Amino acid sequence: MNRILMTVALAGLLGACSGGVKEDGAPVEDRKPDAVQQAPMRSTPPRAVPSAPTVRSIESSVSTRNPLKDPGNILSKRSVYFDYDSMTVKDEFKPLVSAHAKYLTTNRGHKIVIQGNADERGSREYNLALGQRRADSVKKMLLLLGVGDSQIETISFGEEKPRAKGADEGSYAENRRSDIVYDSE
Amino acid sequence: MLALLLGVRPVLAALTIEIIGGGEKQIPVAIAPLSGEVRLPHRISEIVAADLTRSGLFRMIDPGGIAPPLDPSAIRYGDWTSRGAEALVIGAVQLRSDGRFDVRFRLMDTLKRQQLAGFSYTITAVQTRHTAHRIADVVHEKLLGIEGAFATRITYVVKRGSRFELQIADADGFGPQTVLASNEPIISPAWSPEGDRLAYVSFEQRKPVIYVQSLATGKRRVLANFRGSNSSPAWSPDGRRLAVVLTLDGSSQIYLINADGSGVARLTDSANIDTEPNFSPDGQSMIFTSDRGGSPQVYRVPVAGGAVERLTFEGNYNVSPRYSPDGKSFVFVQRSGGRFNLMLHEIATRQVIPLTDGAVDESPSFAPNGRMILYASKMGGHGILAAVSNDGHIKQRLTVEAGDVREPAWGPMQKGL
Numbered sequence: 059m060n061r062i063l064m065t066v067a068l069a070g071l072l073g074a075c076s077g078g079v080k081e082d083g084a085p086v087e088d089r090k091p092d093a094v095q096q097a098p099m100r101s102t103p104p105r106a107v108p109s110a111p112t113v114r115s116i117e118s119s120v121s122t123r124n125p126l127k128d129p130g131n132i133l134s135k136r137s138v139y140f141d142y143d144s145m146t147v148k149d150e151f152k153p154l155v156s157a158h159a160k161y162l163t164t165n166r167g168h169k170i171v172i173q174g175n176a177d178e179r180g181s182r183e184y185n186l187a188l189g190q191r192r193a194d195s196v197k198k199m200l201l202l203l204g205v206g207d208s209q210i211e212t213i214s215f216g217e218e219k220p221r222a223k224g225a226d227e228g229s230y231a232e233n234r235r236s237d238i239v240y241d242s243e
Numbered sequence: 244m245l246a247l248l249l250g251v252r253p254v255l256a257a258l259t260i261e262i263i264g265g266g267e268k269q270i271p272v273a274i275a276p277l278s279g280e281v282r283l284p285h286r287i288s289e290i291v292a293a294d295l296t297r298s299g300l301f302r303m304i305d306p307g308g309i310a311p312p313l314d315p316s317a318i319r320y321g322d323w324t325s326r327g328a329e330a331l332v333i334g335a336v337q338l339r340s341d342g343r344f345d346v347r348f349r350l351m352d353t354l355k356r357q358q359l360a361g362f363s364y365t366i367t368a369v370q371t372r373h374t375a376h377r378i379a380d381v382v383h384e385k386l387l388g389i390e391g392a393f394a395t396r397i398t399y400v401v402k403r404g405s406r407f408e409l410q411i412a413d414a415d416g417f418g419p420q421t422v423l424a425s426n427e428p429i430i431s432p433a434w435s436p437e438g439d440r441l442a443y444v445s446f447e448q449r450k451p452v453i454y455v456q457s458l459a460t461g462k463r464r465v466l467a468n469f470r471g472s473n474s475s476p477a478w479s480p481d482g483r484r485l486a487v488v489l490t491l492d493g494s495s496q497i498y499l500i501n502a503d504g505s506g507v508a509r510l511t512d513s514a515n516i517d518t519e520p521n522f523s524p525d526g527q528s529m530i531f532t533s534d535r536g537g538s539p540q541v542y543r544v545p546v547a548g549g550a551v552e553r554l555t556f557e558g559n560y561n562v563s564p565r566y567s568p569d570g571k572s573f574v575f576v577q578r579s580g581g582r583f584n585l586m587l588h589e590i591a592t593r594q595v596i597p598l599t600d601g602a603v604d605e606s607p608s609f610a611p612n613g614r615m616i617l618y619a620s621k622m623g624g625h626g627i628l629a630a631v632s633n634d635g636h637i638k639q640r641l642t643v644e645a646g647d648v649r650e651p652a653w654g655p656m657q658k659g660l
Binding site: 181182184188191212214 | 428430431449450451471472474494495516519532539562576578605606624650
C-alpha cells in the first residue's frame with residue numbers, strides 16, 4: 059500500500075514539473091504523450107477461472123491509428139523551415155506540404171492554422187510580418203494543391219515563441235519555420 | 244491562464260535607473276529641503292534632485308544643512324553662490340485644516356538674485372511624488388528652456404521565465420503596477436494620447452490580437468481580432484483612431500480603425516510587408532516600415548491617402564520609425580554590420596545621426612518633450628531598457644531584477660493632478 063502511494067506522489071511531482079516546462083515556449087509539435095491517440099488494444103490473457111467459460115476480448119481487426127499523430131506517417135511532421143530573409147518553401151519540404159494537402163483535400167471538414175515564426179534578430183513587428191509571410195508561403199502551396207481557402211488560417215508568432223532559445227545560427231535556423239496545427243489539436 | 248491585475252503593487256523589484264553618460268555642461272543647482280516636507284510620505288526635495296540628476300544636465304549642490312528662509316527677500320545669496328550654485332529651490336509644505344497639504348516652492352537665480360518661478364499646489368499625500376516631478380519639470384523648463392518630462396509614466400513588458408507582465412511605472416521607475424499578467428507574450432504597448440488607455444498585442448488567444456485597456460478601470464476590449472494576425476497599434480494624436488497592421492486581405496498591411504473597433508479602412512496597398520505605422524504629431528502623415536522596395540525601409544504616406552514616399556536610403560534594414568513630438572525628426576533602427584542601432588533622421592535636412600552603439604537596440608520611444616528616447620537593449624544576455632538624449636550624449640540604463648525588460652513606451656505629459 060505504501061509503495062503505491064509513493065509512486066502516485068512521485069508521478070504527481072513529475073507531472074507538476076513537466077507542466078512548467080511545457081508552458082515555456084509552447085512548442086507546436088505535440089511532443090506530449092498523446093492521450094487522444096488510439097493505440098490498438100492488446101488482448102490480455104484472461105485469468106484462469108476454473109470451471110468458468112473463458113472470455114476473451116475481441117480486438118478490432120483494423121488499426122485505427124490517427125495518421126496525423128502516427129510518427130511513421132509524414133503527416134505527423136508539421137514544420138517547414140526557411141533560410142534567412144527568405145519565404146520560399148524549399149524543395150525538401152514539398153513532400154510534407156503535399157501530404158498535408160492530400161489529407162486536407164480528402165478530409166474537407168478539417169481545418170488548420172499555420173503558425174509562422176522568425177528568428178529573434180531585428181524589429182519584433184517586422185519579424186511578426188516575416189513569420190506571417192512564411193505561414194502564407196505554405197498556405198499558397200496548399201491552395202495550389204487544391205485545399206480550400208476556408209480550411210486554412212495563417213498567423214504569426216514572430217520571434218515571440220522560439221523553439222530554440224539560443225543566440226546562435228543553429229537556434230536561429232530552428233526558429234525560422236512554419237508549423238501546421240490541425241483544428242483537433 | 245490569465246489574470247487582469249488592477250493597481251496592484253507587486254513585490255517585484257522596481258525599475259532601477261542609472262546614468263551612464265552625462266552631458267558636458269551641467270547647471271549647478273541647489274535643492275534645499277522644503278520646510279515641513281517630512282510630513283509627506285516622500286521628501287519632495289530628494290525626488291526633485293534625483294530627477295534633475297538623472298537628466299544628466301544638472302549638478303546638485305549640497306544644501307548642506309542651511310535652512311533657507313521662506314521669504315525670498317531674506318535669502319543670503321552669497322551662501323549659495325559661494326558653494327557654486329547658480330540656482331536654488333526653496334519651499335514649504337503645510338498641513339491644511341481639511342487634511343490636504345499646501346506645497347509652495349520658488350526657483351531662484353542666485354547670480355541675478357531674482358525669482359524665476361514660484362508655484363503652489365494643494366495636494367493629497369498620495370500626490371506627493373507627482374508634485375515633486377512637476378516641480379522638477381518647472382526647474383528643467385526655466386533653466387534649460389525645454390519642457391521637462393519628469394511627471395510622466397512609462398510602460399514596458401517584463402518576462403520572467405514563461406510569465407509576461409505588462410507594467411506601468413513612473414518615469415523614474417517608482418511604483419510599477421501590473422496591467423496584464425499572462426503566460427503568453429505581450430508586445431507593442433501604445434499609450435493613448437491622454438494617457439488613460441493602453442493598446443497592446445497579446446498572444447493569449449494563440450494568435451496576435453490587439454486589445455485596448457483602460458488603466459483606471461482595468462477593463463479592456465478587443466480592438467482587432469480579424470482573420471490572421473493583428474498587431475502594431477498606433478494612436479492618432481486625437482485619440483479617436485488607431486493605425487494597426489492586419490493580414491485579413493493577405494500580406495501584412497496598415498489599416499485605420501476607430502478606437503471602438505469599428506470602421507476598418509485600409510491605408511497601404513502593397514503586396515509586401517507594411518508595418519510599424521506611426522502618426523505625425525499633427526495627425527496628417529504616417530511613417531511606417533515597408534519592404535516594398537526589396538528590403539525594409541522607412542516610408543511616409545498622407546493619412547488621408549496618397550503617394551508613398553521613401554525616407555531612408557542607407558543600408559538594407561531601416562525599421563521602427565517614431566516621430567519626435569515636434570514632428571521635425573524621427574528616430575529609427577538601422578542594422579549595419581550585424582548590429583542594430585538607433586538613428587535620428589532630421590526631416591528638413593535629411594541628416595541622419597547615430598544615437599546608440601549597442602548590439603541589439605530596438606523599440607525606440609520618445610519622451611513627450613522630445614529630449615530623451617527610451618528603447619530596449621541587451622546587457623549580459625538580459626533584456627534591459629535604456630534611454631539616450633536626442634543628441635546622443637546622455638545615456639541611461641533601466642533594469643529589473645531577475646527578468647528581461649522589453650517593449651517600452653513613454654507616456655504623455657500628465658498635466659492635471
